[in-house]
Amino acid sequence: MDDIDVAIVGLGLAGSAVAWAVSRRGRSVAAFEAYGPGHRRGSSHGRARIFRRAYLDPLYVELTGRAGRLWEELGEQAGERLLTRTGGVDHGPAREPERMAALLQEHGVAAELLDRAEAARRWPGIRFEGPVVFDPEGGVLDPEAAMAAMVRLAADAGAHVAYDTPIRALKPDAEGVTLITDSGTWRARTVVVAAGGWTGPLLDGLVPLPPLTVTQQQVFFFDRKDPGPWPTVVHGETSLDIYALPEGSYFKVGEHVNGAVTTADDRDFTVDPAARERAVAYARAWLPGLDPVPRSELTCLYTSTPNEDFVLDRRGPFVVCSACSGHGAKFTPLIGELAADLVDGRPPIGRFALR
Structure with missing residues (x-):
């Protein structure tokens, strides 16, 4: 023993x-x-997850600042870059862009609140319908x-x-x-x-x-017509809760909701066709800079508290x-x-x- x-x-x-x-x-x-x-x-x-300071909750904004410093320390000790700062955008009414930008700025983040025209000029591969928060500290980490x-x-x-x-x-x-x-x-x-x-x-x-609720989620990978640079994206509409981010030559798109309840041992690894249809429809409507035919797809687990x-x-x-x-x-x-x-x-x- x-x-x-x-x-x-x-x-x-x-x-x-x-x-x-x-x-x-x-x-x-x-x-x-x-x-x-x-x-x-x-x-x-997988090889990509979103890093962002952009929360509507002061606790998480503060904790992301501490986490970001530790990511840099880890990268230095490991001798490799594990977090790439691409910047991140949040848009849609559920993201409350005005309040989010103000909260980030209160915590020392050099966030910008952009109008639709300026956001479209910077990122022509993404469609916007209202104000947009740009978080310059956002990026992509390699799990x-x-x-x-x-x-x-x-x-x-x-x-x-x-x-x-x-x-x-x-x-x-x-x-x-x-x-x-x-x-x-x-x-x-x-x-x-x-x-x-x-x-x-x-x-x-x-x-x-x-x-603790375990759900099987799915993500989809699309070719980028425009090679970039692309930010990470979090989009909150009344009926949408979407995240998207660069992963290599692809753009990864997933839903934060709508996963099927399962267990870690019983999940079936099968992508829901309805989720695939929603991802394709989203890419066509909101990400014109992508080829809307997914090149690959996979499933993963969320374990969520209420x-x-x-x-x-x-x-x-x-x-x-x-x-x-x-x-x-x-x-x-x-x-x-x-x-x-x-x-x-x-x-x-x-x-x-x-x-």
Whole structure:
């Protein structure tokens, strides 16, 4: 039986960030992933996610600033660029452009509020119908490269990393937790569960969680007629909640809503034809700079709380690290630091605490 300070369950973006953060604080660490590196069964695969400061919530605007600095630090330590600052645009009445621009500016972001004509001049491949917020700090991060970098840095700091090693049972006692795997048993004083869609089943009967809904989402990749530069896009209309971003030579388009409820183990990986039709219709109507025929498509998982806040808190020897609700990727290195703070006994951010 191996005895360690901290065990981490899950090596997606959140778990990899926790491994990096905890190991560089001098703790003995073992991290376990049920599948291989960069697997496609969860939420963290692929080469592009949006980074943005553009929220209508002051808490998240502040946290994105901290996260952005940590992304730069991670890139420096890894020796590679993991976040590319393309700039980002938000438009549509649900994004409340005037209020968003003012909030960003209050937090020191050099955001611009553009009229429709100026936005169309800057980005002719995108159609706008009203005011547009431009966030110059927005950009695109590379999840698979980031996970590999954080795991490598954690291993360099002494962490034990085990892929293809599912946790079969978690058994807490007064001294910590016993973790049962097919290849051996481990003892940890603290266990961080960062398992995405598997978090609920793993902690069932051990930690009272809020309702967590797992949905299968789909994204579509379109050729760009205009090679760019393109910003990231978040578009909120009454019946639309769309995000889009450059990924290599393609432009990736997805819906933040409308995913089919499933479980991490039962999802079918099949793209919903109705979602494909909506993506094509959206590209034709709002992204004239794209070829509206998708070149590829894939599915991923959201694990969402009712209010779309994260769950980052500690109960006994368990730290729950559910950076969920479809918008956690941009906060990745900060989530690792916040989870490491919980390991060290610090209190959670109030909104992310278990009730």
